[in-house]
Ligand SMILES: CC(=O)N[C@H](C=O)[C@@H](O)[C@H](O)[C@H](O)CO
């Protein structure tokens with residue numbers, strides 16, 4: 001039963017989908033990628049085929065294969081694998097949900113359909129419910145990302161009474177900066193065992209204060225270790241250390257955001273930091289520029305986020 005599953009906690013890396021130079025999925029590096037997350041970043045949960053994974057740019061068949069590969073390579077190594085199964089077609093979404101159940105995933109997540117959009121809460125819930133029903137034993141997470149879907153129905157409103165409609169509802173992945181909405185999701189559901197997973201990595205500390213139980217994000221692929229240090233400091237109520245860690249992370253994210261930061265840039269950064277080739281993104285995205293890569297690399301080095309370098313002595317802003 002879904003409700004007996006252990007709660008999803010801590011950091012969840014939104015996985016990149018590695019690709020070859022020819023734009024095909026590069027399954028061959030996923031095993032290495034799992035080991036890197038677990039051993040180097042201390043991250044044992046993953047969120048597959050989401051924004052970072054270019055899930056909506058993959059075919060249904062590719063999405064199934066990617067999910068299977070992560071499940072296979074993650075066996076006995078990862079704690080939880082959540083598969084994003086959102087799609088514009090309800091049928092496709094249901095197929096992916098059933099498939100996630102078949103391969104033994106720990107949960108499914110769904111974004112709001114973003115072309116022909118649900119215009120109110122009830123319409124959105126009805127769509128989500130149909131998807132959830134295709135995998136009745138799997139924990140279900142709603143993936144709230146209004147800036148990308150254009151569906152701005154507040155999460156707080158959506159959560160009101162959701163378990164009556166979707167019995168497998170287990171939590172929320174909240175990728176928005178509206179901490180009033182996020183805080184109210186937590187406050188109004190205190191007696192329920194929901195997971196409140198925050199998705200704006202540069203603001204995670206504020207969300208922890210608001211009651212986040214975990215976080216899903218792209219930067220946990222390569223800043224997982226650093227972010228785990230922040231979580232540990234927060235746990236032991238050492239707020240000044242936690243804030244220092246958050247500021248370090250912010251310095252990097254702020255820097256790359258100003259250069260222009262998205263999935264393409266995440267692929268380039270992960271390639272730099274992990275040494276595992278993530279390849280180019282799929283059109284319409286375009287690969288990160290040489291200038292971006294050089295500047296990001298220099299910044300990673302100065303913040304000590306690139307372990308291979310030894311700049312510590314002349315480094316004033318080092319975050320280690
Ligand atoms: C829009 C987007 O991709 N958001 C990611 C997850 O939800 C985050 O992990 C961001 O990449 C990160 O917070 C940097 O802004």
Ligand SMILES: CC(=O)C(=O)O
Pocket residue numbers: 014015047049050051052053199216217218
């Ligand atoms: C960041 C995130 O959660 C995603 O890539 O879907």
